[in-house]
Amino acid sequence: GQSLEQPSEVTAVEGAIVQINCTYQTSGFYGLSWYQQHDGGAPTFLSYNALDGLEETGRFSSFLSRSDSYGYLLLQELQMKDSASYFCAPRADDRGSTLGRLYFGRGTQLTVWP
Amino acid sequence: EAEVAQSPRYKITEKSQAVAFWCDPISGHATLYWYRQILGQGPELLVQFQDESVVDDSQLPKDRFSAERLKGVDSTLKIQPAELGDSAMYLCASSSTGGWAETQYFGPGTRLLVL
Numbered sequence: 001g002q003s004l005e006q007p008s009e010v011t012a013v014e015g016a017i018v019q020i021n022c023t024y025q026t027s028g029f030y031g032l033s034w035y036q037q038h039d040g041g042a043p044t045f046l047s048y049n050a051l052d053g054l055e056e057t058g059r060f061s062s063f064l065s066r067s068d069s070y071g072y073l074l075l076q077e078l079q080m081k082d083s084a085s086y087f088c089a090p091r092a093d094d095r096g097s098t099l100g101r102l103y104f105g106r107g108t109q110l111t112v113w114p
Numbered sequence: 115e116a117e118v119a120q121s122p123r124y125k126i127t128e129k130s131q132a133v134a135f136w137c138d139p140i141s142g143h144a145t146l147y148w149y150r151q152i153l154g155q156g157p158e159l160l161v162q163f164q165d166e167s168v169v170d171d172s173q174l175p176k177d178r179f180s181a182e183r184l185k186g187v188d189s190t191l192k193i194q195p196a197e198l199g200d201s202a203m204y205l206c207a208s209s210s211t212g213g214w215a216e217t218q219y220f221g222p223g224t225r226l227l228v229l
Contacts, residue, residue, distance in 0.1 A: 033217075042205060042220040043157065087156050101170060102218065104156030 002026045004105035006088055011111045012078055020073045020108045022088030030091040032064050032071045033102060038084045083112045116140045118221030120206050126227045132194035135224045139208030147218060148181055148191050149205040157205055196228045
């Protein structure tokens, strides 16, 4: 089966740095995606790590350690508009196909205070 | 910028009624996904299409849910009969070929309330 753990809530102030951790257990693991979802909105893609290491995209960075089944999303210079839910979503396939699927957990609600 | 279109955006129905949701993926995207997202949880995959073929419907409650993508473009998800527990956001997503490194682009969703 598949399992995911990430904190349910994180709070921080504007300008701060926040790290959202994610541990997963999957079979047929391909890589780890991160999605952002504002209240009432659709999930939007932030990043994807297929290999170990850090990927940086502007204020957001994502890290993956395949050997530890662990990743994190780092948000720097926080802004009020970053208040949203953040989902780590392993891409995996446990049926041997070449397509895989995303597995979403409950997500982390980030609240940024002024 | 191309987007995934969904309609309706909101739907209120009574239990035991039939409901249908429509999705038009980004032009040229071969892979289409339907997800259900219950309030406070993450999206859960219901069905995945590659062109007109179902690739994965292992989580689709087939006694009441059906999905089709007849010409490999737009898709319809149907619930008949609706139950109270079906109240959720139904999200459609698409990707170019469904490859393991590809981004999935989500539509705005249809929020369903079953009374």
